[in-house]
Amino acid sequence: xxxxxxxxxxxxxxxxxxxxxxxxxxxxxxxxxxxxxxxxxxxxxxxxxxxxxxxxxxxxxxxxxxxxxxxxxxxxxxxxxxxxxxxxxxxxxxxxxxxxxxxxxxxxxxxxxxxxxxxxxxxxxxxxxxxxxxxxxxxxxxxxxxxxxxxxxxxxxxxxxxxxxxxxxxxxxxxxxxxxxxxxxxxxxxxxxxxxxxxxxxxxxxxxxxxxxxxxxxxxxxxxxxxxxxxxx
Amino acid sequence: xxxxxxxxxxxxxxxxxxxxxxxxxxxxxxxxxxxxxxxxxxxxxxxxxxxxxxxxxxxxxxxxxxxxxxxxxxxxxxxxxxxxxxxxxxxxxxxxxxxxxxxxxxxxxxxxxxxxxxxxxxxxxxxxxxxxxxxxxxxxxxxxxxxxxxxxxxxxxxxxxxxxxxxxxxxxxxxxxxxxxxxxxxxxxxxxxxxxxxxxxxxxxxxxxxxxxxxxxxxxxxxxxxxxxxxxxxxxxxxxxxxxxxxxxxxxxxxxxxxxxxxxxxxxxxxxxxxxxxxxxxxxxxxxxxxxxxxxxxxxxxxxxxxxxx
Numbered sequence: 001x002x003x004x005x006x007x008x009x010x011x012x013x014x015x016x017x018x019x020x021x022x023x024x025x026x027x028x029x030x031x032x033x034x035x036x037x038x039x040x041x042x043x044x045x046x047x048x049x050x051x052x053x054x055x056x057x058x059x060x061x062x063x064x065x066x067x068x069x070x071x072x073x074x075x076x077x078x079x080x081x082x083x084x085x086x087x088x089x090x091x092x093x094x095x096x097x098x099x100x101x102x103x104x105x106x107x108x109x110x111x112x113x114x115x116x117x118x119x120x121x122x123x124x125x126x127x128x129x130x131x132x133x134x135x136x137x138x139x140x141x142x143x144x145x146x147x148x149x150x151x152x153x154x155x156x157x158x159x160x161x162x163x164x165x166x167x168x169x170x171x172x173x174x175x176x177x178x179x180x181x182x183x184x185x186x187x188x189x190x191x192x193x194x195x196x197x198x199x200x201x202x203x204x205x206x207x208x209x210x211x212x213x214x215x216x217x218x219x220x221x222x223x224x225x226x227x228x229x230x231x232x233x
Numbered sequence: 234x235x236x237x238x239x240x241x242x243x244x245x246x247x248x249x250x251x252x253x254x255x256x257x258x259x260x261x262x263x264x265x266x267x268x269x270x271x272x273x274x275x276x277x278x279x280x281x282x283x284x285x286x287x288x289x290x291x292x293x294x295x296x297x298x299x300x301x302x303x304x305x306x307x308x309x310x311x312x313x314x315x316x317x318x319x320x321x322x323x324x325x326x327x328x329x330x331x332x333x334x335x336x337x338x339x340x341x342x343x344x345x346x347x348x349x350x351x352x353x354x355x356x357x358x359x360x361x362x363x364x365x366x367x368x369x370x371x372x373x374x375x376x377x378x379x380x381x382x383x384x385x386x387x388x389x390x391x392x393x394x395x396x397x398x399x400x401x402x403x404x405x406x407x408x409x410x411x412x413x414x415x416x417x418x419x420x421x422x423x424x425x426x427x428x429x430x431x432x433x434x435x436x437x438x439x440x441x442x443x444x445x446x447x448x449x450x451x452x453x454x455x456x457x458x459x460x461x462x463x464x465x466x467x468x469x470x471x472x473x474x475x476x477x478x479x480x481x482x483x484x485x486x487x488x489x490x491x492x493x494x495x496x497x498x499x500x501x502x503x504x505x506x507x508x509x510x511x512x513x514x515x516x517x518x519x520x521x522x523x524x525x526x527x528x529x530x531x532x533x534x535x536x537x538x539x540x541x542x543x
Contacts, residue, residue, distance in 0.1 A: 047438060073440035085435035087428050098428055101421055102440035147439065 001025055001185050002046070002077075002155055007055030009041050009209075016041045017052070018209045024155065028181035030196050030217070031189040032230060033206035039189040040082060042206070043159050047072050047079055060154070074103055078153035082160045084144040088133025092124055092143055095132050099150030106152045117146040120176065138169045149180075156180065158188045162195065174199045193230040197221055205230075255507065263393045265514050266507060271399030273499075273506030277406035278461045280483040280490075280498050282454035285413060287484075288493035290430045290450050292342060293353045296361035298479030300455050303364050304330050304462025305471045309377050312466075319379065319467050327459045334455030338448045346447065361480065368473035378470035398468055405464055406499065409457055413495055426450050430493075482526065489533045505529060 002024045009017040016038045022029075031039055044050045046057060048069045057065045064072050073079075087095050100106045100113050118125040121142045127135065132143055141161060148156055158177070162170040170192060178199035180186060190196040197203065203220045205213035213225065220226050258266050279301055286292045294300075304326050311322040341360065345352040384398045417423040428436045429446045437443050465471065486505065490497030508529065509522040 049434075049437075068442075069437045070440045070442045073438055079438045081434070081438065085432055085438065087431040087435060089431055090427070094424075098424060099439050102425070151439065 001060060002187070003056075003058040004042075004046070005056045005058070007042075007045060007052040007057065009038070009045050009050060009052050011041075011050075016209050017045065019055070020206075020209065020211060021055075022204055022211060022214070024185055024187055026185055027201040028177070028186040028188065028199060030193075030200035030203035031187065031206060032191075032193050032196075032203060032226075033189075033212075034229075035191070037206045038209040039206055040159055041209075043079065043157055043187075043189065046157065047077060070102070073151070076105075076151075076154035078148035078151045078156050080141075080144045080148045080156070080158045080161060082163060084140050086132040086140060086144055086147070089131060091129050091131055092135075093128045095143055095147050096124070096150050099147035100152075103151040106150065109152075110150075113150045113152060117149050120149065120179075121146050138165050141165060141173070145176075153184060155185045155187065158186070160189055160191065162190060162192045170195055193226065251504065258507070258511065262511070262514055263390075264395050265511050267393075267395045268399065268513075269507030269510035270503065271396075271402055271506070272510055273502040273504075274400065274402030274404070274406045275461070275465070276479075276482055276486060276506055277499050277502035278402055278409055278464070279458065279479050280486040280502060281406065281409050281413060281495060282457035282461075283483040284487045284490065284493070284495055284498050285457075286451055286454045287487050288430075288490075288495075289417065289426055290447060292346075292447070292451060293350060293357060294342075294451075294454075295354060295357040295480060296364055297458065297483050298476030298481075299361045299364040300330070300334075300476070301458040301462045301465060301479060302471060302473065302476035303333075303368065304459040305466040305475075306368055306372055306377075308463045308466045309372075309379065309471065312379055319381070319463055323460065323463050326463050327456045330459030330462075331452045331456040334452035335448055337455075338451045342451065343444070343447070361477070365473045365476070372473065374472055374474075376470040376472045379466060381467055384468050401464060401467075405460060406502070409460070410495060410499060417495075422446075422449070485526065485530045485533075489529070 004020065004022050006019045006021050007017055008015070008019060020038075020042065031042070033039055041050065045052050048064070048067055052065065055065070056063055059072070059075060059077065062075070064075065067075075087098065090098075096114060096117060097110060100110045106113055123139060124143060124146050127139065132140060135143065145158070145161070161173055161177075165173065174195050177186065177188065177196075181199070181201070186200075188196055188200065197217050197220060200217050202216050203214075204211050205220075205226065213220070213223065215223065221231075255266060279298065283294065283297050286294055307329060308319055308322045308326050311317050311325065312319055337360065341356055342353065345356050386397050387394055388397045415423075417427055425436065425441045425446050428439075428441060429443050433443050436446070469475075482505070486498055486501045489501040489504075505526060508525045512522040512525055513519045
């Protein structure tokens with residue numbers, strides 16, 4: 001589904017991603033690594049918010065390396081950014097509505113998508129008329145995920161979904177994530193490796209802009225390096 | 234909207250007070266109210282497009298009034314060269330202004346969107362000078378006017394006689410307001426514009442072509458100043474520097490109304506229009522009317538900063 005072949009990314013002279021390649025099929029993939037490893041840069045490169053200096057990004061057989069962000073969104077990649085990037089002065093309903101309005105294959109199915117999202121996050125239905133900017137961090141995160149799901153994407157990318165959330169909500173979130181991957185492909189970056197390993201099929205460990213490890217979730221859980229560096233046992 | 238206003242006693246008090254003042258004035262100096270409302274229409278008509286680009290998509294345009302005057306000059310030359318009526322010139326002028334807005338956005342403003350806001354200020358300040366001096370070069374600084382006989386039409390109510398043509402500005406302002414509200418609330422393109430204004434990055438990732446929205450909203454605003462330019466020419470004499478004061482007044486009206494509030498522009502304009510025409514009604518003190526504008530600005534900024542502290 002998504003294939004990244006040897007991309008290099010720079011911020012100015014800083015070499016952030018080094019000849020990085022990986023693949024996502026019909027599965028949920030985790031991307032782990034410490035702060036500054038290049039996780040968010042990689043995501044920004046996928047949706048073309050930054051342009052890689054070298055390498056290709058192929059989505060569904062199509063080269064999207066130089067496509068613009070909005071056309072990539074229309075092709076079926078939805079992003080839940082770390083900073084959520086909601087429309088703070090619009091209501092929950094309006095935020096969700098806009099999530100589907102500009103995506104060709106769902107723009108006439110808003111009602112159906114809305115029902116799906118409300119089923120997933122009932123709290124959003126309760127707060128339908130509330131302004132997004134006035135909700136708590138956890139609710140905003142759910143709204144951001146809801147808005148991304150409105151687009152009925154083929155690939156859902158979540159950038160650090162657990163950041164700033166209380167632990168009970170984090171485990172609820174990853175339960176939802178495990179349910180989501182039945183319908184769509186998921187790429188999730190996380191620092192909370194323990195929780196996210198429960199819901200992904202496969203994982204990559206990113207260190208200093210390079211893939212340090214790649215394995216199934218089961219094997220990663222027992223990998224000595226992962227245990228030492230990320231699970232803290 | 235209505236509920237929100239009722240919840241704030243300050244708004245009710247200010248509203249009732251202004252209504253009382255207007256009623257008093259109606260008995261004391263009825264022409265002040267009539268001309269004030271006509272003036273308000275002109276101010277609102279010019280400030281509304283600025284509210285659209287400044288309040289909704291956050292582009293600062295210091296050349297706003299200058300665009301309006303440019304449109305007035307284009308109309309003047311169309312009328313003079315082809316013997317067109319200014320109202321017939323409305324269509325070509327609006328189209329030309331839309332295209333001019335697109336060109337200027339593409340070649341200048343687009344490149345400042347990601348830069349600090351100061352760059353936009355300096356750029357559009359420069360644009361204002363280029364437009365003014367360009368007009369000076371082509372049309373000279375001599376004032377121009379076209380004479381139309383229906384402009385002097387008047388009506389008499391009771392014992393007061395007043396010119397009625399100025400109400401065309403009110404009509405234009407109301408139509409522009411209604412059009413913009415419909416555009417922003419009901420059309421998909423308008424909703425996209427609001428989304429881009431609140432969070433351009435968020436808009437991009439849900440599939441909105443942000444650059445297209447910016448250029449179309451900016452050009453739309455410039456086209457609307459075109460409408461006001463045509464109307465401006467019908468009843469006022471124009472000269473290259475005439476636009477500057479409208480830029481300033483539009484800016485202040487947007488600030489008074491509160492960023493992003495389009496109906497607020499109308500109330501702010503009525504306040505400014507009536508206050509100015511009140512001062513002008515005293516023989517020999519007409520020149521003081523500009524003070525009103527500065528006084529209002531200072532008061533509004535003071536009130537807003539006090540509110541911010543709480």
